[in-house]
Amino acid sequence: DDGYRLWLKYDRIADAAARQQYLRNAQFITGAGTSPVLQAASGELQRGLSGLLGQAVPALATVSTRTGGIVLRVDKQASAGEQPLKAEGYRLFSEKNNLVITGRTDQAVLYGAFALLRQVQTRQPLAGLNISSNPRINFRLLNHWDNQNGTVERGYAGSSIWQWYELPERLDPRYTDYARANASVGINGVVINNVNASARYLTAEYIGKVASVAGVLRPYGQRVYMSVFWAAPKVIGGLKTADPLDPAVKQWWATKSDEIYKAIPDFGGFLVKANSEGEPGPQDYNRTHADGANMLAQSLGRHDGVVMWRAFVYKAGSGDRFAQAFEDFQPLDGKFDPKVLVQVKNGPIDFQAREPFHPLFGAMPKTPLVLEVQLTQEYLGFATHLVYLGPLIKEVLEADTYAEGPGSTVAKVVDGTVDNHALSAIAGVANIGSDRNWTGHPVGQANWYAFGRLAWDHTLSPAAIAQEWTKMTLTTEPAAVRTLTDMLVRSRNIYVRYTTPLGLHHIMGESIHFGPQPWLAKSGRPDWTAVYYHKADSIGLGFDRTATGSNALALYKPEVQKQWGNPQTCPLDYLLWFHHVGWNQRLPTGRTLWNELATRYYTGADSVLWLQKQWAQVRPQLDPALHADVAARLQTQRKEALWWRDACVLYFQTYARQPLPAPLAPPTRTLAEVKDLVNLYQLK
Ligand code: BDP
Secondary structure (H helix, E strand, O other): OOOOOOOOOOOOOOOHHHHHHHHHHOOOEEOOOOOHHHHHHHHHHHHHHHHHHOOOOOEOOOOOOOOOOEEEEEOOOOEEOOEEOOOOOEEEEEEOOEEEEEEOOHHHHHHHHHHHHHHHHOOOOOOOOEEEEOOOOOEEEEEOOEOOOOOEOOOOOOOOOOOOOOOOOOOOHHHHHHHHHHHHHOOOEEEOOOOOOOHHHHOHHHHHHHHHHHHHHHHHOOEEEEEEOOOHHHHOOOOOOOOOOOHHHHHHHHHHHHHHHHHOOOOOEEEEOOOOOOOOOHHHHOOOHHHHHHHHHHHOOOOOOEEEEEOOOOOOOOOOHHHHHHHHHHHHOOOOOOOEEEEEEOOOOOOOOOOOOOOOOOOOOOOOEEEEEEOOOOOOOOOOOOOOOHHHHHHHHHOEOOEOEOOOEHHHHHOOOOOOOOOOEEEEEOOOOOOOOOOOOOOHHHHHHHHHHHHHOOOOOHHHHHHHHHHHHOOOOHHHHHHHHHHHHHHHHHHHHHHOHHHOOOOEOOOOOOOEOOOOOOOOOHHHOOHHHHOOOOOEEOOOOOOOOOOHHHHOOHHHHHHHHOOOOOOHHHHHHHOOEEOOOEOOOOOEHHHHHHHHHHHHHHHHHHHHHHHHHOHHHOOHHHHHHHHHHHHHHHHHHHHHHHHHHHHHHHHHOOOOOOOOOOOOOOHHHHHHHHHHHOOO
């Protein structure tokens, strides 16, 4: 199995009796009519059911009076009992011995079709079915950090799937399979290019290319969006300025929007990274982020699109980086055009293996906020570490901002319920590329899958999602499903343990963001070093962000401050995010900080052995090629976990100046040797 089919495998169900049972409800498909979206739904059902049930399931051209089949029905009045159906919400139910997939729109029926296939793939019964589901967030987007030259920023799965040089003439069949995969998990939009954007996408040539991709994605309910380069009016428009208040600049964007919508009538809108990490932006003209975002939103005019303006900003040398996006954006709350959403990363620094939720969530009630999570494993071991991100995404969704009292979770801020926003969005930075299996690490597929499922319904549990994915992708054998689900669910905490336990952060290799480099003390700017973040000294470890330190903790509501403000009660997962803790300070585990830190590095690295053992156990149930692939990657993971462990333990020991607690055996290499390893790694 080369992994290309992802979770849409549709291999024949081995148990003949089960196949017969399903066939009773799936003898034919009817009701698709001619709409491209319904045709896609019907086509997928036909393909999926024929494969799973081992015999052709025909799609009937006309609505039939036969029973025992699947009926696709768009019904503007469709509802689901008490819970009204939203435009994309679906309902599956039995009616006169048929299974009806209904919803108010074609797209809803498409999602329903995938839900029905999921029932069969996970071996749930179809008879007597009555389920309905609404998406909780409107725009559920993948953000591709793909460049026009085919490279992918922070991509670890080959090059970009978009073959710009071949477009618009040749449409790679992969685009269709990509759209199918997205639709199957409820994703409904795609930002096609890197946030560090090239102006080239806004040329007539590239608009035509993007339009051709949009044409392939459209039947699967995927809208296309673009990242824009702020200075485009200068670079390709011949203007002298990109000042958002300049009439010629406004006119340029309005004309450009019209041109895009002419080519792509359902274009979704723009994503903007401005005045961040060297990108140009409105602040170059002494204008605010709101000035820029609003001008762009107004350029959309009557067109049905939005502007997602990123809040990922931090300036060199101006206090704690943790607080900088907040300081720039929070005062702008209430100043944005109704078509603007502000896109905020899950945490205040940058996609670390664990971060406290970003303090902007809950602090901008008048502005719809997009939650941005990263599926590509920039800081989580690239494509060699097995890390299932369901728990990471869920952790931020469930975090309580207390913005409107208890229960004001990030999920409810983002889905619009806390502040009554009509617009809501969530974005996952894609982890896919041209690798045959899309994600490099086969388990990376689970992260794409989990993102979509949580974007649709953030109340789902990461364990349930892992189980679904496992059954659809790897095996349905119950014991193996249990073992694999367990591995997936624990994998993220294991990674945190051997890389950044107890709330350490940003101690990875410079620029490459791979491997350990806690000793990094000089870089282009202080907040690109490691020592800026861990602040190890002879007294202790960690970044004091309480009132005695940077006071960034004060950005949170008092209830949150209370939980995290006291080192005695602060959850250990966040301890060193907020406190400088003495090496001999006793933690609730009964161990001193130094002993706990060392223990976590060791037990974390040893847990990779556990992952390897679990993986070995399921070998008989798994495809041999896929099994061997992950087994090999786990070997690399073990090696790199030891590398992290040794580097961090030896380095922090130079400050703690104590031996490792028994029974931990000291590393067999010296700090100098580990440093050399990292230096070699970073040779150009
Ligand atoms: C950082 C990445 C950088 C991105 C940036 C961003 O290292 O490549 O461009 O985030 O999100 O994590 O804009």
